[in-house]
Amino acid sequence: MAKVLQRPSHSLREFRILPGYTAPDGNALNVQLTTRxxxxxDDFLRLQTPFLTAAMQAVTGTEMAIGIAQLGGIGILPVSQTxxxxxxxxxxxxxxxxxxxTNITTLSPHDRRCHR
Incomplete structure (x- = not known):
């Protein structure tokens, strides 16, 4: 069931970061986005980046799921398939x-190759 919040909500337009107002330790190296x-x-499955893809055929396929996983997120595959x-x-x-x-064949400079 939906929960109605009695406190006021906010949008991103209401917040501003003023130039020169950020503390010296407030840089990109100190940002941690890990999300449960x-x-x-007893533990949690954690994402390194808080991004999930939509479970829609037009959005998430194997390529999108692989790409978002490489960035630390998770791809939700659609259930409209078998x-x-x-x-x-x-x-x-x-x-x-x-x-x-994963299946590589290498040759050394001393190996002979035959052309037929």
Missing amino acids: LCRKG VEEQAEKIGRVKRFKAGFQ
């Missing part, structure tokens, strides 16, 4: 290894 998403046992399709997409996201190749 949900409880997992369980098999969802599992396949989740598998692709979980198998992604930051763009590294």
